[in-house]
Amino acid sequence: MGTSEHKAKNSFAKKSMRLWVAGFLVTAALCLGLHLSHGLQRPDNIFFDLQASVLRAIYPRTVSHDVVIVGIDEAGTRAFEEPIILWHRHIADFLHAALNAEVSAIGLDIVLPDRSVNRFLPGHDEMLMGAIINARRVVPLEIAITFDELGAARPIYPAFMAAAGEAGAGMAIFPRDRDQAVRRFDERLATDGTEVSTFTGNLARLLGVSPGTGYIDYSIGGRFAYLPLHEVLKQARAGNSADLKNALKGKIALLGAVIAGVDRVAQPVALAAWENDRLGAGVLVQAQALRTMLNGGLLKPAGVPVMALLIVVVSLFWFVPLRPVMAAAILLVLVAAIFGAALLVQVKGSIFPLAAIAGSLTLSIAGRQGVETYLRLSERRRLKLAFSGYVSPAIMREIVAGALTPSTRGARVEVCVLFADIRDYTSISEHMTPEDVISFLNRYYEKVVKAIHDEGGSVTSFMGDGIMAVFGAPNSLENPCLAALNASKAMLEAVARLNAAPEAGGSPPLKIGIGLHVGMAVMGHVGASDRHDYSAIGDVTNTASRIEGLTKAAGFPIVCSRAVFEAVGCPAGFQPLGEKAVKGRSAIEVFGVNASQIKGRIK
Numbered sequence: 001m002g003t004s005e006h007k008a009k010n011s012f013a014k015k016s017m018r019l020w021v022a023g024f025l026v027t028a029a030l031c032l033g034l035h036l037s038h039g040l041q042r043p044d045n046i047f048f049d050l051q052a053s054v055l056r057a058i059y060p061r062t063v064s065h066d067v068v069i070v071g072i073d074e075a076g077t078r079a080f081e082e083p084i085i086l087w088h089r090h091i092a093d094f095l096h097a098a099l100n101a102e103v104s105a106i107g108l109d110i111v112l113p114d115r116s117v118n119r120f121l122p123g124h125d126e127m128l129m130g131a132i133i134n135a136r137r138v139v140p141l142e143i144a145i146t147f148d149e150l151g152a153a154r155p156i157y158p159a160f161m162a163a164a165g166e167a168g169a170g171m172a173i174f175p176r177d178r179d180q181a182v183r184r185f186d187e188r189l190a191t192d193g194t195e196v197s198t199f200t201g202n203l204a205r206l207l208g209v210s211p212g213t214g215y216i217d218y219s220i221g222g223r224f225a226y227l228p229l230h231e232v233l234k235q236a237r238a239g240n241s242a243d244l245k246n247a248l249k250g251k252i253a254l255l256g257a258v259i260a261g262v263d264r265v266a267q268p269v270a271l272a273a274w275e276n277d278r279l280g281a282g283v284l285v286q287a288q289a290l291r292t293m294l295n296g297g298l299l300k301p302a303g304v305p306v307m308a309l310l311i312v313v314v315s316l317f318w319f320v321p322l323r324p325v326m327a328a329a330i331l332l333v334l335v336a337a338i339f340g341a342a343l344l345v346q347v348k349g350s351i352f353p354l355a356a357i358a359g360s361l362t363l364s365i366a367g368r369q370g371v372e373t374y375l376r377l378s379e380r381r382r383l384k385l386a387f388s389g390y391v392s393p394a395i396m397r398e399i400v401a402g403a404l405t406p407s408t409r410g411a412r413v414e415v416c417v418l419f420a421d422i423r424d425y426t427s428i429s430e431h432m433t434p435e436d437v438i439s440f441l442n443r444y445y446e447k448v449v450k451a452i453h454d455e456g457g458s459v460t461s462f463m464g465d466g467i468m469a470v471f472g473a474p475n476s477l478e479n480p481c482l483a484a485l486n487a488s489k490a491m492l493e494a495v496a497r498l499n500a501a502p503e504a505g506g507s508p509p510l511k512i513g514i515g516l517h518v519g520m521a522v523m524g525h526v527g528a529s530d531r532h533d534y535s536a537i538g539d540v541t542n543t544a545s546r547i548e549g550l551t552k553a554a555g556f557p558i559v560c561s562r563a564v565f566e567a568v569g570c571p572a573g574f575q576p577l578g579e580k581a582v583k584g585r586s587a588i589e590v591f592g593v594n595a596s597q598i599k600g601r602i603k
Helices: 003-036 041-058 075-079 087-100 124-138 158-164 200-204 228-239 241-248 282-294 305-320 324-346 354-389 395-401 425-429 433-452 480-500 537-549 561-569
Strands: 065-074 104-109 141-145 167-170 226-228 252-257 265-267 280-282 411-422 458-463 466-471 512-528 532-535 557-560 574-584 587-591
Touching: 003 305, 003 354, 041 104, 041 324, 075 228, 087 104, 087 124, 087 228, 087 241, 104 200, 104 282, 104 574, 124 141, 124 158, 141 158, 141 561, 158 324, 167 200, 167 458, 167 512, 200 282, 226 228, 228 241, 252 282, 265 532, 280 282, 280 557, 282 458, 282 532, 305 354, 324 354, 395 425, 411 425, 411 433, 411 480, 433 458, 433 466, 433 480, 458 480, 458 532, 466 537, 480 512, 480 561, 512 537, 512 561, 532 537, 537 557, 537 574, 537 587, 557 561, 561 587
Parallel strands: 065 226, 065 252, 104 141, 104 252, 141 167, 512 557
Antiparallel strands: 265 280, 411 466, 411 512, 458 466, 512 532, 557 587, 574 587
16 A cells, blocks of 8 residues: 555544544534433423333233222213212212222212202211222312313312311322323322322322332233213122122222313323223223332333443444445344344333433444544545546546556456657757647647547556557446447547637647457556556457558558457448558558548548
8 A cells, every 4th residue: 555545544544533533522522412401302202102002912910909990981970860070978888898899998089069968958968978988087088179171170069078187188190291191109289399289199198118210111011991970889889799899908099080072182192992092081990000009119210320331332332334225124123133132121210311311322323423424525526626637537536446456457458549749849849848738738638638528438558649549448348349440530539729819929730640440358456565557458449559550651640450340330431551560560551531531520
């Protein structure tokens, strides 16, 4: 490897490493910052919901302390004559039935009246108060403070509050995410961040469990069925205590509405067995939260140090070089592995907010791919700018694409080789200064090189006043000989315009000779590892050079071999010159043609 190439590679490597380090730092800082600022809450919620659904499907877990919902449904509202607000007798009967069925606790997630009804139903207040007090003496009992459509707490008749006791009433409220779904339990719900007594939290404490804060585990337990309240009361009033005891014994009974359109709360999964809707009855969330607290506790999110470590670790993929297909495959596998690990962790009682981890992994792998693409394109642009004047466009494209390197082995291909030389160049140049010679040659080459490139040819070398071009490599052409002949005609026309230009200044007219031959050649790099040319090696090259040498004696500006003549369709205007002796090989049949005899571009 040459010194310049080595320096270029070192510079490229240092630039790349700076980008990898910068990408790593930005990715880790960005994802950690978004995690701490809850900027990834929405994708975290999506992952959380998906985890709950997957665990329910592949790893169903039963619970030892379960909740039974006694539901007030549409049939129940039709079964009783009184409006719900006057159901004192029915609620009292439910409390008695629940005690007879030996429940472990009772929760009333219903709207209790805010005033006495004794004026209309004498003794009904005392009936419900007595049932509440009696139930409290036997099992933990909690009354929910519900909320109206405007979010204001509904007051409860003070006599019922007194009957429930100091810790016997709590707010039926949860923190909600931006999509209004309930995923967390946290009693720090006051505007100043202080705790409030909640229905579920109080009931858990009455059962000897500190609720704490965390995520509700929606993956445990089955979907809730419910016992219709009117059926429960029907069985209780009929003295059928065996069936009720079988359904309720040792369980927590929650009384709540399951009427469509009433008290609906968004949930991560469909909890109800009677409908497949994630917008379910509010009592379902109370039941699942209580189920979670009594069966291992709320899910605890990973702490900041753990999250920071995980984000940093996955961000290290900035430093791992991968091919695009492999990068995509590894990204999918790792995201799946991270998701699987999160499922295992959740089973153990913790959760990882996956968005920051998956995001940093995705940014690291995809970001590196993007930066590598940018670097490759930048390097190609730099090469084009630096070397476009040194090699022909077709060769430049192959070098930039990586198809041509010093280590690339030569390839055998049929090409048409063009040699062109300025006639009487020595006599022309001997009257010029070196600076004038360079200027003269540059004007000449500017025109003829364009003619070659326009026809898809590649200039492989300049030899003083001579030029060698190849048609058919490195880019293939449908008819290399046709392209070479059209380029030859265009070269002669360009020379004619140069002779007519004011810059000619009355100097002798410039004349060139062009030789064409077609044949197999080995195309590849020729030279040392730190200085080489892309060229054609083979008899076709030497023969084309020798044919160009025949042009002056033959009296034609273009002379080609029979192989070229036949390849272009034996057009009219070509003059057979017979076989000509060629130095270094046997005689070869050639044809000559003037530019004026070629009418337009040969098709």
